Amino acid sequence: QKEVEQDPGPLSVPEGAIVSLNCTYSNSAFQYFMWYRQYSRKGPELLMYTYSSGNKEDGRFTAQVDKSSKYISLFIRDSQPSDSATYLCAMRTGSARQLTFGSGTQLTVLP
Amino acid sequence: DAEITQSPRHKITETGRQVTLACHQTWNHNNMFWYRQDLGHGLRLIHYSYGVQDTNKGEVSDGYSVSRSNTEDLPLTLESAASSQTSVYFCASSGSPDTQYFGPGTRLTVL
Numbered sequence: 001q002k003e004v005e006q007d008p009g010p011l012s013v014p015e016g017a018i019v020s021l022n023c024t025y026s027n028s029a030f031q032y033f034m035w036y037r038q039y040s041r042k043g044p045e046l047l048m049y050t051y052s053s054g055n056k057e058d059g060r061f062t063a064q065v066d067k068s069s070k071y072i073s074l075f076i077r078d079s080q081p082s083d084s085a086t087y088l089c090a091m092r093t094g095s096a097r098q099l100t101f102g103s104g105t106q107l108t109v110l111p
Numbered sequence: 112d113a114e115i116t117q118s119p120r121h122k123i124t125e126t127g128r129q130v131t132l133a134c135h136q137t138w139n140h141n142n143m144f145w146y147r148q149d150l151g152h153g154l155r156l157i158h159y160s161y162g163v164q165d166t167n168k169g170e171v172s173d174g175y176s177v178s179r180s181n182t183e184d185l186p187l188t189l190e191s192a193a194s195s196q197t198s199v200y201f202c203a204s205s206g207s208p209d210t211q212y213f214g215p216g217t218r219l220t221v222l
Contacts, residue, residue: 008151034209043201043213044154088153097142097161097208098169103153 003027006089006102015111019076023089023102026070030091030100033065035074038086038104047087048074079109113138117202117214125222130189132217134202140212142205143185145169145177147198148216154201160185192221 006023013019021035032051036044048063050056050072056063062075072091076083089102115136124130136143145157156169158177166177174196176188189196197220203211 006153032209041216043203043215044211045213046210049209092208097205098144098156098159099209099211101146101154103151 001026002103004089004091004100004102007105008103010106010108012108012110013079015079015081015109017079017109019079019083019107019109021074021076021087021089021105021107023072023091024070025072025091025100027091027093027100028067028070029093031094032092033063033072034090034099035061035063036088036090036101038088040085044088081109081111084108115202115204115212115214117200117217119217120215121218123220123222124192126192126194128192130192130219132187132189132200132202132219134185134187134214135183136202136204136212136214137183138204138206138212139182140204140206141182142208142211143179144203144205144211145175145185145187146201146203147171147196148201149198157187157200158185189219192219194221197221 035048037047038044053067060077064073086104088104090099118133144159146154160179200217202214205211
């Protein structure tokens with residue numbers, strides 16, 4: 001079983017929809033949680049970062065962490081065609097400097 | 112502007128050949144990482160380095176080696192290329208554990 005599980009999709013939604021992307025994990029020592037966005041044929045880039053449980057909002061994006069359920073989510077409001085990309089969750093323990101990534105969810109927002 | 116570059120961007124080689132992929136960053140980051148990205152597996156860590164002369168094995172290190180002789184460069188060597196090493200390779204660097212800056216990737220095909 002992988003430490004981090006992520007539904008690979010693909011996920012296709014109409015412009016303006018609310019998108020929910022999710023990851024589950026098995027290692028209870030994970031404390032830091034990130035979402036990276038990767039456009040086609042590019043390297044990933046950091047989108048959101050959260051520490052421990054709770055919500056964090058940045059514009060149209062909200063990251064949510066539920067440590068009791070070992071479940072993290074990324075919500076995208078008013079989705080745009082420019083949001084079409086692969087979204088990877090990533091996480092690490094408090095002492096680690098390396099990240100463990102999910103397999104990524106491919107999202108397409110249709111105009 | 113600081114950046115991270117990879118070369119070559121595309122490489123075709125034959126089984127059994129030694130191949131070296133270059134990674135160069137101008138962020139002056141101590142932490143550098145090599146990943147491979149395959150469909151269904153996401154980003155998997157090959158090797159990483161936390162400073163000059165420091166190297167560590169990641170999740171999928173068999174058949175790969177790295178050396179760190181300066182802060183800017185972390186070349187990845189495939190000692191004897193195998194078809195299973197056909198993949199997209201990403202180099203990343205970071206100054207803080209959660210924000211990794213990725214290069215544009217190298218597409219390697221082993222025939």
